[in-house]
Amino acid sequence: MTLREYIARLDAAGELCRISARVDTRFEMAEIADRISKSEGGGKALLFENTGTAYPVLMNMMGSDRRMAMALGVENLDELTERIDSLVKSVMSPKNNLLDKLRMLPLLKDVSKWFPRKLSSRGECQQVVWRGEEADLGRLPILTSWDCDGGPFITLPMVCTVDPETGIPNMGMYRMQLFDSHTTGMHWHRHKTGARHFDAYKRLGRRMPVSVALGGDPVYAYSATAPMPDNMDEMLLAGMLRQKPVKLVKCLTNDIWVPADCDFILEGYVDTSEELAVEGPFGDHTGFYSLTDLYPRFHVEAITSRRDAVYPATIVGVPPMEDAYIAKATERIFLAPIRLAVQPEVHDLYMPVAGTAHNLALVSIVKRYLGQPNKVAQGLWGAGQMMFNKYLIITRDDVDIRSFDAVARLLRGLNPERDLIWSEGILDVLDHATPTTGYGSKLAIDLTSVGDHDIPERITAPRTAHPMGGVELFDTQFVERLGLLVLFAEREWREVIDVEGYVLKNGFTDVKYVALFDRGAAGYMRPDDLLWLAAANTDPKRDITIKGGVVYVDARSKRPGYGNNPARFPNVVTSIPDVIHYVDDRWEEYNIGEKIESPSRRYRKLWLSDEAQW
DSSP states (O other): OOHHHHHHHHHHTTOEEEEEEEOOTBTHHHHHHHHHHTSGGGOOEEEEEEOSSSSOEEESTTOSHHHHHHHTTSSSHHHHHHHHHHHHHHHHSOOOSHHHHHHHHHHHHHHHTTSOEEOSSOOGGGSEEEEGGGOOGGGSOOBBOSTTSSSOEEOSOEEEEEOTTTOOEEEEOOOEEEEETTEEEOOOOTTSHHHHHHHHHHHHTOOEEEEEEEOSSHHHHHHHHSOOOTTOOHHHHHHHHHTSOOEEEEOSSSSOEEETTOSEEEEEEEOTTSOOEEEOOEEOTTSBEEOOEEEOEEEEEEEEEOTTOOEEOOOOOSSSSHHHHHHHHHHHHTHHHHHHHTOTTEEEEEOOGGGTTTTEEEEEEOOOSTTHHHHHHHHHTTSGGGGGOOEEEEEETTSOTTOHHHHHHHHTTOOHHHHEEEEEEEOOTTOOSSSBTTEEEEEEEEOTTOOGGGSOSOOOOOSOOOOBTTEEEEEOTTHHHHOEEEEEESSTTOOOOOHHHHHHHTTOTTOSEEEEEOGGGTTTOOHHHHHHHHHHHOOHHHHEEEETTEEEEEOSOOOTTSTTSOSOOOOBOOOOHHHHHHHHHHHHHHOSSSOOOOTHHHHGGGOOOTTTOO
16 A cells, blocks of 8 residues: 555545645644644544645644554454454464464465565656755655754654664664755664664674665554564564565665655665764654754665655654554554563553653553562563553553543552552653653552452542642542542742642641642643653652652652752743744634644643753
């Protein structure tokens, strides 16, 4: 399926909005996409047909349950879960007799059909060729999403590299900041395969060939984001998902093989002897700006494309956005491999959107013995991209971990002295709350031992309270269901706040949890927003304390460099007022339905003062 064919399917299914009005790639597209992607059910895909370049831009193409399933060629994601479950069980279960082995032969034959196939001819992605000075990145409608971004970024690049020592290919998705007409940044984190390949070329003293694919079958973009084991080809996953092999062609200026039906290919190299470049900031999927850091430069030697090429793009920022649906697919697809290779007692896995993939996960397990939740937590924290997880909630397998009420009921019965599992380990480099980049504390909440006798029938809280000790406002909407009291600090950067004294003086004695947020969150944030802020802004060991059986959480922004706080603390990702007003004024021209209020109006309340941020 080409990207044009996918667009036609979206159109026929009523899942596409075509925008014929001229829309600027600088800020305007991002603001429109942000409003649409945060609307009910993820809104619709957006095709910007007039971009100021020769190419239309497709956005939010996988930003709903339905479109995510369409991108992967199924009616719903449960089909993939069942297919992979069946495959894993068939391949890995013990075979006790000859008949069982014979039954495997058709399956193995099908698996062989999924391996990528190399073509000797050119592909559709090479119908148009620009080399040298003509290979100008300015030809492409590369988006600048947010006001504080370091510049335009390619946001859906499928970066193809090869291990120089084993010859095994890899396709990863690493953002690429446009530096000039022929150079970008290459933002591969230290834990990623691309960075490992870079290190290998550097040891060998060799220049690193790199090619970047854009567009093509949407399953390619998904596969590039998937948490595949190292040294496994993402194109094999793509072939398995669409149940036919990916056809590959060799690049014109290097020996890297890329999908033949992609829309664009950027061919070039990374010079491993070259000084690293300053890259960023960038409004990231965490909902905060990731800060500047040093990354390699990618040099473009050739650009090839289809004649009917479409430029694919996405934006990331405060959840929910398109990436939330991609994460949901990963959750369903990789559940069976996690059970098989990591933790066989795992029954279900759920990553709430507010947890932005790494900050929060829930897992239900088949518990058989004492200490098993601890074993599961440590095992998951050592497994692939689950090593980036910061908060993990563990329940028994008879609990629906997707039900807020079911999990909240157990959380009301938490015994913090018994049920909390503290640890330290690898965290996402984008985690801004940890004092050390890429490393910090973790917390697992073991709810498998919570019984009916632990759960209070009712938790109540007074309707009024007296401000004191830096606490200005309170919110009791979560007290009865969760046992959570939400407080708001009086002003920015008040470091010493006697939260315990406030709770005791005002008689909030029945609560199980107390969370303190910045004043800007008061009255504007939804429950999911507060969960997002709490998970993102905290380092468990620093910001969670237990006093008198109550769990206190400091979910405020952190003053950079103060005590054990991070050296820099970023701002929330939002549009600026001028862009919001501009899109408001032009909304009818877009012809995409009733005007949607900008989410940035709400999140702008969280902005830190200039002297406080960074």
